[in-house]
Amino acid sequence: MIGRLNHVAIAVLDMEEGLKVYRDVLGGIASEKVAQPDHGVSTVFIELPNTKIELLEPLGKNSPISKFLERNTQGGIHHICYEVDDILAARDQLVANGARILGDGEPKIGAHGKPVLFLHPKDFLGTLTELEQA
Numbered sequence: 001m002i003g004r005l006n007h008v009a010i011a012v013l014d015m016e017e018g019l020k021v022y023r024d025v026l027g028g029i030a031s032e033k034v035a036q037p038d039h040g041v042s043t044v045f046i047e048l049p050n051t052k053i054e055l056l057e058p059l060g061k062n063s064p065i066s067k068f069l070e071r072n073t074q075g076g077i078h079h080i081c082y083e084v085d086d087i088l089a090a091r092d093q094l095v096a097n098g099a100r101i102l103g104d105g106e107p108k109i110g111a112h113g114k115p116v117l118f119l120h121p122k123d124f125l126g127t128l129t130e131l132e133q134a
Contacts, residue, residue, distance in 0.1 A: 001093060002083070002084060003082060003083035003084055003085065004051075005050075005081070005083075006052065006081040006082060006112075007054045007081045008051070008053055008077060008079075008081075009053075009055075009077070009081065010055055010077055011056045011057075011069055011076060012057055012075040013058075013075060015033055015042060018057070028046035030045070031044055031047070034111065035059055037059060039064070039108075040058070040059050040060060040063040040064050041057060041063055042056075042057045043057075043111045065078060078128060079118070079127070079128035079129060081131070082130070082131055082132070083133070086133070087117060087133040088107070090117075091105065091107075091117055091131075099120070099124075101118070101120070103117075107133070115133045116130055117130070118130050
């Protein structure tokens with residue numbers, strides 16, 4: 001069902017501090033910072049030869065990553081994202097196998113302009129998992 005690893009998302013309190021590490025120290029090529037108001041975050045993608053790193057910064061006080069950053073004050077890995085060929089078929093298969101989909105279970109448009117779903121971390125070894133239609 002799952003395809004290639006699309007990205008690893010790292011939550012940061014301050015995007016400029018995150019960029020100092022991934023762009024300036026590690027030499028990554030960074031996208032522009034984009035506000036994602038529907039998701040409550042701003043994102044920057046660091047392009048790697050085989051995947052991407054997504055830096056997530058809270059967008060407003062009610063950001064869904066705020067609680068994560070309260071517990072992880074230095075930031076850290078927030079989620080991983082896998083590509084799937086058919087997000088609705090993947091969702092249906094996961095639900096049939098007992099997995100829980102976060103939110104209302106319907107795909108939302110993600111940062112790449114493609115449908116995404118998030119899977120409950122308790123069903124995936126403690127890892128928040130995003131699926132993105134390839």
